[in-house]
Amino acid sequence: MSVIVKKLYYSISEVCEMTQLKQYVLRYWENEFDILQPSKNRSGNRIYTKEDIDNIVVIKRLLYEEKYTIEGAKKVLADGNPQDRARTGLDTIELVKEIKSEIGAIIEDLK
Numbered sequence: 641m642s643v644i645v646k647k648l649y650y651s652i653s654e655v656c657e658m659t660q661l662k663q664y665v666l667r668y669w670e671n672e673f674d675i676l677q678p679s680k681n682r683s684g685n686r687i688y689t690k691e692d693i694d695n696i697v698v699i700k701r702l703l704y705e706e707k708y709t710i711e712g713a714k715k716v717l718a719d720g721n722p723q724d725r726a727r728t729g730l731d732t733i734e735l736v737k738e739i740k741s742e743i744g745a746i747i748e749d750l751k
């Protein structure tokens with residue numbers, strides 16, 4: 641994933657570059673997932689917030705990594721804890737690092 645410059649709004653091409661998704665995929669997901677509804681600027685172009693990008697990352701993880709169907713991912717998003725829904729790939733990496741550290745400490749204690 642490329643470096644994300646912090647801005648208020650991102651264009652669809654910037655979001656595609658950050659998430660490694662095609663524009664048509666994002667437009668399709670907008671029709672399928674209620675949590676993904678980017679605003680449009682005066683020119684009618686989609687503008688995405690950080691929250692939109694976080695939701696895209698969660699949807700991508702559910703569909704591509706966890707192999708949910710569209711309907712299954714919708715159910716997870718509808719039923720899930722809001723904190724779980726907002727967890728991005730970067731948050732997940734940090735969580736894994738914490739878990740590895742804790743496991744390492746447990747192993748050292750057992751030795």
